[in-house]
Each structure stands twice: as C-alpha cells, then as structure tokens.
Amino acid sequence: MNPSRTLRACALATALAAALVSLGAQARTPNDQLVIGVSMNNLLSLDPAGATGNDVVEIACNVYDYLVELDPLQTTTVKPGLAESWAIAPDGRRITFTLRQGAKFHSGNPVTAEDAAWSLQRVLKLNLALASPWKSYGFTAQNVVGLVRATDARTLVIDLPVATDPKMVLYTLGTSVSAVVLDRKTVLANEKNGDLGAAWLTTHAAGSGPFKLDEWRAKEVLFMSRFDGHWRGPAKLRRVVMRHMTESQSLRLMLGRGDIDIATGMSVPDIEAMKATPDTEVHSVNRGTLYYVAVSAKDPKFADKRVRAAVLRHLVDYDGINKTVMPYYGVYHQRPVPLGLPATLPEPGYKLDVAGARKLLAEAGYADGFKTTIRVVAESPFTNIATNLQATLAQAGIVASILPGTGNQVYGAMRERNFEIIVGRGGGGAEPHPHSSLRALVYNPDNSDQARLTNFQGWRTSFADPKVNQLIEGALLLTDPAKQTAAYQEVQRRFDSEVPAIQPISQMVDTVVMRKDVRDYVGHPSVTTRLRDVHKQR
Missing domain, CATH: 3.40.190.10 (Periplasmic binding protein-like II)
Known part of the structure; x- marks a missing residue:
C-alpha cells in the first residue's frame, strides 16, 4: 500500500x-x-x-482564490484577491489585472496570470452551466483565448468583446464559482480524453485557497x-x-x-x-437569491397569459407563505431585482384572490380547472411552499400533484424544459447589480430548445419577450447612475405587464445557528x- x-x-x-x-x-x-x-x-x-x-x-x-473579492458588509466594494490591483480602460472595454507575487497553489506550483487566463478559457471551452454569465458578456469558446490572456507572469488582460458595464464583470469575478483560479498544470495532469480535467475536478480541487x-x-x-x-x-x-x-x-x-x-x-x-x-446564537444575512414559483410557457395551459396571471398572481398566498413558512428563510419580495438596490421598484402587492383567479381561468377556457404537477426539492422551505400552493390552487379547481426530488431531479427537469410548475430558488443576486438577477431570471435572447441557455431561468421557463431583452441590454450600457436606475425600473414594469412565467415570492435570508x-x-x-x-x- x-x-x-x-x-x-x-x-x-x-x-x-x-x-x-x-x-x-x-x-x-x-x-x-x-x-x-x-x-x-x-x-x-x-x-x-x-x-x-x-x-x-x-x-x-475557501479551497480556491479569486482575483478579487467583494466586501461582505458593503458588497459593492471590490477588494484585492490574487490580483493586488486592476485598471479599467477609459472606454470600459479592457480590465488589466496585476497579480501578487509569491502566491502558490496547494501543489507548490506558483500562481501565474497564465493560470488565471486558462481557468476562464476552460469555462468557455467546456461550455457547461457556469459559462452562461461569460457568454452574456460576449465571450465564446472561439474568442476567449484571444480576449482573456496573460501578457506576462503577473499581468492578466481581459478584453470585453461587447460593450458592457465593467463593474458587472468585476462583480462576477468576485462571486462566481467559474471565476476561481485553477492550478493549470495539476488539472491537465489529470486530464482524460481531452476533458480539461472535468472528470477529476468533479471530486477533487486544484486551488491556492x-x-x-x-x-x-x-x-x-x-x-x-x-x-x-x-x-x-x-x-x-x-x-x-x-x-x-x-x-x-x-x-x-x-x-x-x-x-x-x-x-x-x-x-x-x-x-x-x-x-x-x-x-448558541443565530446569524442571518440577506442574499440576492429569490424564492419563486415558475411555470413552463411551453405547456399549452401556461402559454396563455391569463392562466399565468391566475396561477402566479392570484393563487399564491404571498402573505401567508411569508408569515408562516419563510421566517429565517426569506423576506417578502415580488420583484426580479433584489431588495436594497436603488433600481428596485416598490412591491406590486399581489395577494391571494381566488375569485379573480377563477374569472381569468374561465376566460381562458379552464372554468373547471385542470390537473398539473409541482416539482420541488424535498427540503424546507420548498416543500412547505409547495404544500401551501397545492392548497390554494385547489380552491380554483386546479388539482396539483407534488413531485418531490433532489436538486438534480427538480432543476434538471427545469433545465430540460420538461415541467409544469416548479417551486425553486434562483436568480443572480450574488453580484450587487440589477443586471445580475435580471440576466438570471428574466433575460432570454434565444428561446429555442437548441440554444441550451440552461443557466438562465428565463430560458428554462420558455418565456421570452424581445422588448424586455432589449431594455436589459440597453440598461447595462448606461454610464449615468440615475439613467441606469430608471432604465432598470422600466425593465421591471415591462416584465410585470407581460405576466412572466416566473414570479418571485421571497428574497432569501440565510440563517445559521452557531455555538x-x-x-x-x-x-x-x-x-x-x-x-x-x-x-x-x-
């Protein structure tokens, strides 16, 4: 041995x-x-x-290092990580990082800008779920090698292929798992059949944390x-x-x-x-992630705007769920932009309204209701929300069977666009910027099955509105803070008017109890x- x-x-x-x-x-x-x-x-x-x-x-x-980190108490403050400094070009299209000297991976290999460049290139080449934010910035497997590159051992240059808000890129570099810096030599030593070490990294790590x-x-x-x-x-x-x-x-x-x-x-x-x-003591922190109820707009029933409105706006007991189920898990919120950001609009105030739901269902040809399924992760508070929803749907004649499962089973079905109703949690939220959550929950630039935008919940629900996409893209490019805030508020108003297929019910609160x-x-x-x-x- x-x-x-x-x-x-x-x-x-x-x-x-x-x-x-x-x-x-x-x-x-x-x-x-x-x-x-x-x-x-x-x-x-x-x-x-x-x-x-x-x-x-x-x-x-904790196992890896990021180029930059976000301050936990003031998340818009970007702090040094492996990069000791960085500079944004005047036109916002280039970010140049200077890596610190002396950092080493767990293997003993030195951390270099080449490792940082290769790590991001690998994300795009593998084109798995975590490639989605980078693709939204215009990076592809074909262009990333030329755009993300090391000019020497300590200098990393990221050229942005399309105009965007460079703050969002910094925020993604400080929060996304895809932004960690990998030990290139160790990963490639464990590569099999050109997988860039994917099989090995499923259960191993090659970091400097x-x-x-x-x-x-x-x-x-x-x-x-x-x-x-x-x-x-x-x-x-x-x-x-x-x-x-x-x-x-x-x-x-x-x-x-x-x-x-x-x-x-x-x-x-x-x-x-x-x-x-x-x-013991209790510690809670608000997170940007949102709990939601979503329906599939591919389903003939939910393709009808009136049915979506009946289910998502009138048959969810928002007040009851947030008062009885969500303490320590979430706080009442119905907008796709998280609380605490200047762009967040006041709550629309959706409430349980069975009579209003029945009227909409009758107009859509479902006066007697219908049968459906609710997929849900078999954990609190998801199952509690699903049970509550099942009861309120029944009041309008909708018979819903709950299908509990693991996260892979539930969100896997959503990624395959093979579901009717899901109680889930998602959104961007990690980056303290309206675009983060809108990109994750709302944005859907290609609604085809072939697009496989699996990390976009908007795509997963098969709901797409070209005007919403256009507004999101335009807001991101505005450099005047007041104008950008107003633009993101217009996105929310448009999204609201179109009755989307995903509806936030609560913003996540992460609660830990400790000695x-x-x-x-x-x-x-x-x-x-x-x-x-x-x-x-x-």
Whole structure:
C-alpha cells in the first residue's frame, strides 16, 4: 500500500473520530476544527466550470482564490484577491489585472496570470452551466483565448468583446464559482480524453485557497485542512469538516450538545428554540437569491397569459407563505431585482384572490380547472411552499400533484424544459447589480430548445419577450447612475405587464445557528463566506 495514502487515510479517520462524535456521549468539537452541519443534497460536483447552486460556493471560496473579492458588509466594494490591483480602460472595454507575487497553489506550483487566463478559457471551452454569465458578456469558446490572456507572469488582460458595464464583470469575478483560479498544470495532469480535467475536478480541487480539499464523500462528509503556505498566512483553524445533515432536530440536538459548531438549514421552530439557549446564537444575512414559483410557457395551459396571471398572481398566498413558512428563510419580495438596490421598484402587492383567479381561468377556457404537477426539492422551505400552493390552487379547481426530488431531479427537469410548475430558488443576486438577477431570471435572447441557455431561468421557463431583452441590454450600457436606475425600473414594469412565467415570492435570508465560542464568522450575501479568520474562543 502507498505509505502516503495510508497516512492520509489515518489522518482522515482520526479527524472523523474527533469531529463526528456519537450521539450517546457529551463532547465538544476540537478547538482547532470547525464542524458544520449542512445539507449536501444539491452538491453534485466541485468542478468550477459546471458546479451550480449555493452549496458549492462556500467550498470553492475557501479551497480556491479569486482575483478579487467583494466586501461582505458593503458588497459593492471590490477588494484585492490574487490580483493586488486592476485598471479599467477609459472606454470600459479592457480590465488589466496585476497579480501578487509569491502566491502558490496547494501543489507548490506558483500562481501565474497564465493560470488565471486558462481557468476562464476552460469555462468557455467546456461550455457547461457556469459559462452562461461569460457568454452574456460576449465571450465564446472561439474568442476567449484571444480576449482573456496573460501578457506576462503577473499581468492578466481581459478584453470585453461587447460593450458592457465593467463593474458587472468585476462583480462576477468576485462571486462566481467559474471565476476561481485553477492550478493549470495539476488539472491537465489529470486530464482524460481531452476533458480539461472535468472528470477529476468533479471530486477533487486544484486551488491556492486557505484550505485544501482532503476528501469529499457525496451526501456524507467533506474535509478541508489548512494550507500553511497561503499568501495571506495560515488560516486560524487547522481543519473544517462539513457533515451532510438534513434533519433539523438532529442539527438542533448535536449543536446543543456541542457535537457541531454551526448548523444550516434548520426549521423555524428549532431556530427559535436555539435562540433561547445560552450557548448558541443565530446569524442571518440577506442574499440576492429569490424564492419563486415558475411555470413552463411551453405547456399549452401556461402559454396563455391569463392562466399565468391566475396561477402566479392570484393563487399564491404571498402573505401567508411569508408569515408562516419563510421566517429565517426569506423576506417578502415580488420583484426580479433584489431588495436594497436603488433600481428596485416598490412591491406590486399581489395577494391571494381566488375569485379573480377563477374569472381569468374561465376566460381562458379552464372554468373547471385542470390537473398539473409541482416539482420541488424535498427540503424546507420548498416543500412547505409547495404544500401551501397545492392548497390554494385547489380552491380554483386546479388539482396539483407534488413531485418531490433532489436538486438534480427538480432543476434538471427545469433545465430540460420538461415541467409544469416548479417551486425553486434562483436568480443572480450574488453580484450587487440589477443586471445580475435580471440576466438570471428574466433575460432570454434565444428561446429555442437548441440554444441550451440552461443557466438562465428565463430560458428554462420558455418565456421570452424581445422588448424586455432589449431594455436589459440597453440598461447595462448606461454610464449615468440615475439613467441606469430608471432604465432598470422600466425593465421591471415591462416584465410585470407581460405576466412572466416566473414570479418571485421571497428574497432569501440565510440563517445559521452557531455555538457562541465561534468567532469572526461573517456570512456573505454572495455566499462566498470565507472561513480563514474563523476561530474559537474557549
């Protein structure tokens, strides 16, 4: 047996024994380890080119470095990462980054501008889900090599193929998993059949972040250990352990006993109970992601604007859902532009109105209702929203069967445009810019099945409005802040008038419950919550 592999296995076994204590004995996690209870149901891949969803982001931002980072308390503030400085050309069409000296990957290889260029080029060449934002900026597999390039070991030049707001590009570089910098030599050493290391990176990492990925066992556990050679200096914790846990009561029990340090995804009653205990505290942060109800405009029923209006505007109990289901998960919001941005319009005020829904359904030829299905991830709060929706749809004669599943099953059906109704969560939101969420939820420049714009929820719902697309594209190019804000408000008014196939119901609130001895944990609105400064005070 390989001696190094044996030592590694022993080390992991020791960590598991220390961190994953049995429920039958009182214990505290080790002082130099952080143990997090988290659902990994939607964690399907670690490859930065194709890994979607929030679950992978917090792993990526600790295992990899980004060129730039967004301040967690003021997200429009862009801070240095691997790039110590950058300059935007006067015409906004070129961004030049100067990388810091001395940064190394976990392999020991130096971090170079060539690695950064190759990492972005790889995203476009593989053309998986995370290529979508870059394609919206005009990059393609054919032009990216010429437009994203290293001019020397420390200088990275990004030429924008079409006019855009360079702030949006910086925000994407600071938030998207696709923007992490990969160790090119290590990835290519694990390439198979020209896949640019995709198969290997599904379960491995090749980064320069403050933590190294030791092992990931799907829907079981993920281990990260401190990288002592990080350019910022060693992280304060020696190890981070993420445990796959989906039962809120188990999270509550183990957090109360000190068997885990942080719990995510707990139910409202359990969070309330933990607030009252002396050893734990609750931390919440608003995120730009939106909970929504969506229908497929390809479906003959929902192709009718009146049916969409009946279901999405009159048969969703917005007030009831936000009061009873969404505390600690979300806050009432019905617009595609997140709260807190100047461009966000006041709420339209949609409310449960069964009589109004029945009138619209009768006009559309569905006076007796119809049968349909609701796809939903089998987790809170999604299932609770779906159950509530099922009941209100029934009041108008719509018989809806709930189809629970994993994130891959539910969003996979949506990506294939093979669904009727979905209760989901999405949108851009990571970048503090109206375009981020509008691009993700609304923009659909090519509604053909062949376009495969799978990371655009607008495309997934098969709803497209050329005027909306034109307004979004025009707003992005405006350099006057007041005019840009007004333009984004016009986008929302147009979107509202066309009765879209996706309707926000609540803006995401990310709530974690943690032991009070955990220090310097700062949740990030873009999900890029970094753990390098987290420690324990006991």
